[in-house]
Amino acid sequence: GLKKYFSHMSADIHMFPLEKWLSCEEQALKKKKKLLEEYIDPQGVYSVRQTIARFLSQSRGVRCYPEQIVLGSGTQLLTRQLTKLLPKDTIYGLEEPGYQRMYQLLKSEDRSITSLEIDWKGIRIDALQASMANVLFTTPSHQFPTGAIMPISRRIQLLNWANSAPDRYIVEDDYDSEYKYDADSIPSLQGMDGASRVIYMGSFSKSLLPGLRMSYMVLPIPLLEMYRRSLHFLMSSCSTITQLTLQAFIETGEYQKHIKKTTKLYRIRRAMLIDKLLDKFGDCISVEGEKSGLHFLVSFDIDRTEEQIKRQAEEKGLLLYGISRFYNQSVPPRKPTLILGFANMRTTDMDEAVGLLWEAVFN
């Protein structure tokens, strides 16, 4: 198969503290195995939600009670539950370019969607106001896929938008908020919301492993009441074992240690990769969205299409993704732009990876 050096969709299992995770699992099972006998609360084990609420308050300034947290096996599944709490004729505003799978999920649920323009600060307020959207999905910490970090001023404008008409909500997908390099981390939109307009979504897919399928959403009280009324019959979609292990992993401080260690390692990988790319490609490339997260964008000032570069790369055995895959409407004229992940890029592979990229672009 194709080499996935630049994959933005995979974590590096070698970075995961498997031994510590397994001892947390053993400890959780020994102490709380009784919980496995029954169906637990559909929102997830209460004590696990208490731990997550504390962690969110410390790390992201999210203000919530454990009662407001819903654990789910993936952001998409939680989004499906959320759409069932909102009016059928809700119009969902999604960032363009944005998280395609969310667009595809909402479309598969026959929801009305409108694509909204972004700029280097994230979603554009004029585009949002001109649209008919009443629920906005946005990724303010590190816009997916461009990496834009939304400044406080734009966040305040978003909250004003949400408070200026009934039935408006902002879904803050705080994906990729764990890894900050040059930018100081800006507290969550949810923490600034005083009027129950923000639904906060997060995931352990990037900070731990996507295979754990541990994601969560924080519902404002009015939606929580609706959840309790209309979705109380649901069973929790996350394994109780994974929930209890995660709780132990956070409570023993292993999670915080892991984030510190991986941030240091990712910071080195990211800096080395950008240096090597600039050495090799010089001023025919420009890098953006590299201030946080586990990927950045590289656009090429050459007369080739993204498709040609992708195909040429596949000839050389290298998997690449272009920015085009994140557009729901037609891709506007722009320089060929690739999304380059570095979470799974070992420093020993970098020279080969950059060499293959060079051949894909120039041969």
Ligand SMILES: Cc1ncc(COP(=O)(O)O)c(/C=N/[C@@H](CCC(=O)O)COc2ccccc2)c1O
């Ligand atoms: C905007 C956004 N929000 C949430 C998620 C996470 O969803 P969850 O795992 O269901 O909680 C992703 C995953 N996005 C994935 C790429 C999507 C794509 O390009 O198609 C990338 O996910 C990972 C990247 C590195 C390491 C581990 C995972 C999301 O891009």
